């Protein structure tokens with residue numbers, strides 16, 4: 001089930017839709033609403049301190065660009081794409097991922113993903129890690145904190 005994160009401004013908007021005589025917020029306070037499912041981080045293999053992770057992100061009410069990610073448990077998180085180059089899968093760091101209004105972005109193994117370096121020792125299977133995602137929504141910054149399950153190989 002998708003978990004919804006709604007800004008205070010949008011909570012005000014939701015209240016305006018109820019029958020109660022709540023004040024109507026200015027239209028400028030409405031904006032994209034982000035939701036996510038399937039947030040995960042792979043437990044690093046063999047004592048290494050790098051790994052990858054993913055999440056499925058959806059946006060409703062406007063276009064956004066995922067610009068960066070961070071976590072207190074992981075020193076560096078990069079946004080990576082994966083593509084076949086001369087018959088070999090190659091990863092490449094990108095500046096951001098665009099998500100159009102009503103669209104879904106899937107970050108997962110073998111595809112677009114989070115690349116994680118200097119992963120903390122608390123990133124072990126069965127635990128969860130909070131990751132802060134930063135977005136640009138038509139010039140306005142937006143933040144979404146996701147709770148990622150740490151998976152072990154085979155899961």
Ligand SMILES: [Cu+2]
Nearest residue numbers: 080091114115
């Ligand atoms: Cu990568």
